[in-house]
Every structure is written in structure tokens, then in C-alpha cells.
Amino acid sequence: MKFEKEILESFSGLGMTPRENQVPFINDVIEAFFERKKKYVVLNAPTGTGKSIIGAVIADVINRLKGTKLASLILMHNNALTKQYYQTFSGFGEDRYIQLKGANNYKCDALSTDDKEGLINAENCAQQKFRQEGLDDVLQKYCNKCQYARLKRLKNVTKNIITNFSYYFVDRQFSNVFEARDVVIWDEAHTINDAFCEHNAIYFSKERLHKFYEELADILKLGDLEIFKQLKMVQQHLEAGKINETNYKSYLKVLLDAYKSAYNEAQRIADESGYDIQKYTKYSKVAKKYFNLGCKIGDLLEYNYEHIFEFNEKTLEATVKPIFIGTMFEQALVHSDYNLFMSATISKEYITETLALKEEDVEFVKVPPTFPKEHKQIIFFDTQNLNYRSMQDPATVAKLCANSAKIVKVHVEQFQENGIILTPSFVVTEKLAEAIRKSGTKVQIFEHKRGEKAEPLIEAFKKSKGLAVLLSPSMYEGIDLPGDLSRYQIIVKAPFPSLAEKRMDYILKNHQKIYNLLTIQKLVQGGGRSVRSMDDYAVTYILDSNAQRLFNNSLNVWKDEFEVSSMTTM
DSSP states (O other), X not given: OTTHHHHHHHHHHTTOOOOTTHHHHHHHHHHHHHTSOOSEEEEEXXXXXXXXXXXXXXXXXXXXXXXXXXXXEEEESSHHHXXXXXXXXXXXXXXXXXXXOOGGGSBOTTTOOTTSSSOOBGGGOOHHHHHHTTOHHHHHHTGGGOHHHHHHHHTTTSSEEEEEHHHHHHIIIIIOOSOOOSEEEETTGGGHHHHHHHHHOEEEEHXXXXXXXXXXXXXXXXXXXXXXXXXXXXXXXXXXXXXXXXXXXXXXXXXXXXXXXXXXXXXXXXXXXXXXXXHHHHHHHHHHHHHHHHHHHHHHHHHOOSEEEEEETTTTEEEEEESSOXXXXXXXXXXXXEEEEEESSOOHHHHHHHTTOOGGGEEEEEOOOSSOGGGEEEEEEEEEOOOTTGGGOHHHHXXXXXXXXXXXXXXXXXXXOOEEEEOXXXXXXXXXXXXXXXXXXXXXXXXXXXXXXXXXXXXXHHHOOSOEXXXXXXXXXXXXXXXXXXXXXXXXXXXXXXXXSHHHHHHHHHOHHHHHHHHHHHHHHHTTTTOXXXXXXXXXXXXXXXXXXXXXXXXXXXXXXXXXXXXXXX
16 A cells, blocks of 8 residues: 555554544545545445544645645534534644634624623624724733634634634635635535525515615615615516516526625725724624625525525515535635545435546545444345325325334343334334334334424433334434444435425436436435444345435446345235
8 A cells, every 4th residue: 555654653642543444545646646646536435434533634734745834624514513523633733723713603702792691793793893992901902812813823723623614615715715725525425415505595575675774764864766676676676476487587696786786885884883893793794695695696606506596475485595515616616635525324326426527537436344244134024116196195104104113022021122113204204103003012212303393302202211213304414323223224215305395306307317416315325224333233124216216226336235135925
């Protein structure tokens, strides 16, 4: 292995010992970048591989080979995950690792006072104004000790920055503060597109535009009549149903002009506010709001990325949402030599198509299964062809209920085991729960009901005494049930993304491979909820022949992680 020495040195420098097989596939990644001149590497690393350590070692090796100042940006879906990652490396000091969050996560002591409700956060930062007005006492007392200000100073000094996708999107699309680094590491990379689409979605409705109108009328005192004319016109045309798929971009241009004018006017007033810090804070906050709203529209019009337009006649709300990051990735986001995409459920096909990358620039590295595949059994049990039409047939649903109740009964009475049932809807969840009750099986039933949060139910299930089964349509990800918490799983139906969402309907019609991949990814994720360590084990029953067909599809690069069989009776 060409880079074995450098890899082992990085592990040593991090005070860690490589696990079995980590060195070879880390070497594969480094060789892909340096020897085969790939710009992008997709690393499929199953649960238990140690992705956080892998990312840190790869960044360190690349940084030492290149001899540059700044090593990596390490990105995750949310602040909870970035916090976990940072805790692993926080002991190395702020010259090597820091965690960054959005400004609204940091308190501003300079602007917060005891007589105000709540706390003012750093999103309203007035440090620049304090400096302009020569308020050295405030700077000394508050700003020089501010955590947010300190981290901003470290942003382009610290070797490795740990942050979330949205923070990175804001920087690359709006502010461009980050200096280029050797490598950007995207952890849980299968969630990039959903995060990007939510971050860049454009919403405008009758109600929202009315609130903007009132807010600006109060703040700007009708100083720029054109702004109000533009907002009112779009609002009236929404009510009249005049905005549609053929003309919505012209209305976006009108809103962009209004948002730009609102930003310029609010920022002008903020800049001229003198020693009135409260006035500065108020107007700079408004300026930032309309700047961000305008930037989203500006990016859509400039890059013309693939997107959908949707109009809700009941709420009079229009939505414009990206399909994927697409060409925006190389045009606006990429600013480093290398990008590493890591996930337990990621593939080259998914990254290449959704990020519009050239296939020759991308290499796929798959880590062998970490857990013994016999510990992750999948049984296709008495499968039916389940789709929207067949699920309307009472006989089909009755058979699903009977089979699910039968599986639960066997695992409760013969093996004294807990389990989880992943359902396609709340309606089916209710029917399955009722079937288990009627079966006479002595088991506690934890049923996820519509409108209830999942977290309390999961905690109650985990703390329950005696045998129990958990049913929910929304637990394919983000739930860990190790050991005896769950020894069996039932996946009732192939978890196809809902076509009620127009974006998913568009993906099915125009990117069917990606639609199938999204379903396969979810199947694989669901099959891992109850196996969380090397010694853990569970069996997953799948009742849908469509799920069986997809599982055997060539797109499923994860099938070697499971021991697969079929049964018709128990």
C-alpha cells in the first residue's frame, strides 16, 4: 500500500489504533485522489466502520502530503451530529478542530439585557457598529470574549472545521468567507440533496407577503412605494390564480427586485443609525432577512437548476424547490481540490447523477461488511405485490395483518423477543396493532399515532419491562435498537417515496434510477435499525414482492451485508 506509512502516522498523531481493514480502504481513497487524479470519492462505509476516524485520518494524510495550512471542512446534516463528531476530537485544541454553528446558536451578551424577554443571539451581531462608533468599552467587555466572534476569527486559521450542510451552503452561496481547503468531507452524504433542497426552497404566499408588507410598512415608513406595489401585485395575482408553471419566474423577478430594495433601504438606515445600537440591530436584522430571500431567487435565476413549481389553491402558497444540487455543486459549492462523500448507504450512481458530476471524475470505494451477514438476516415472508391499488383491497390488508401478527406471536412466545414493525402509513399501523391485539399474544404494543412525536414513544418502548413491539411509519432512520431491545423487524411494504410530493413525482418520471435508489437506501437503512454492533443480531421480515425485486436490483450495492432467504409459512 503506497500510503500505509502516512496513514499509520496519522492514526498515531490522533492517538488511535486502526481497526481491521481501515488502513487498506483509506489507502484506496488517498490513491484515488493522488494517483488516479479523481476529484470525488464516494466511500460506502457500513455502520461500525468508524467513519469519523476515517474522515479525520484522510484529511490529515492529504494535508501532510500537500503541506498546506488548511486541511478540511467536515460536514454533517445537523448540529447534533456535528457535536458528536467534535466531541471525538475536541481534545486536540482549537488549532486543529473547531465546531461552527449558525449565528442564531450563540448568545449576544452585549445586546441582551435582564429586562428583555429571551436572549438576543449573534445573528444580530453589532460588533462592527461598536467598532465604528468607538465603543471600546463594549468591545472589551463583551465582543472580545464572545464565543461567536472568537470562532469567526478561527474560521480560516483552524486546520479542520466541523459544521453542518446548511452553514456550508450559506457560505458558498452568499458570503464566501471560507478559504479553500484540501478536502471537503460530506458525512451521511445520502442526505445532501434533501438538505440542499430544503435550504434553497422558495416560498411565497398571500399570508407571507402580507406579513412582509406590514413589516416593511412599519419599518420603512412607506419610504419606497415601489416595494409595496410589487408585493401587493404578487399577492393579488396569487389570490386571482394568475401565477402558474408558465409565468412564475416573472413573478420571482418582481419579488427579487422588492427584496433587493428592502435590503438596500434597511441596510442604509442601519448604517446611518449612529449611536442608536437598538436601531442598528433592528434594521440590520431586516436587511439580512431580505438579502437571504433575494439570494435564493437570484441563485435559481442565475444557475437555472432543475426544480419544480407548485401552487396550493387552499393556502394560496407557491413553492419553488430544487430537485437535486445538480450543476450548482461544481459551479457554486466546490472550492477544494477533493471531495469525499461518506455514508453507509451511498453509491457512485447516486452522487454522480444528483450532483451532475462527470463519471470519470468519480471513484467508488466500498468497505466490506463490518458485521457478520448472518447477524443481519432478511427473510422475504409470503410476499404480495403491494402497491396503491392492491393496498385498497381488504383481503390484501387482512393477509398483511395476519402475517405480521403471526411473526410477532412466534418471536414473543417461542423466543421471548422484542421487535419493531416499519409500516407504510398511520392507517396501516392502526390495523396491524389491532390485529396483534386480537391475536391474543401477550405483548405490549407501542403504536405511533398520527400527530404524535416519535421520540417519547421510542423512549417508552426502550424503558418498558416485559415483551414489547413498536410500530411506526417513520423510523427507517435515526433510531438505534441494539441488543435485546429488538431482535426482529417487519418491513411491511417497499418504502417508496411519496408521490404526493411533487418533487418525488418529478424524480420518478425523470430520474427513475434515483427514485429506485432512494427506496433501496431506505430498505437497507431499515434493515439496520436493530443491529448496531459486531455481536448484535436481528432478523428482518419483508412482506412486499416489490421490495424483494428492488433488493435484488443491480443498484443495490449493499446486498452483501445481509443473509437472504424466503419463507411462506412459520
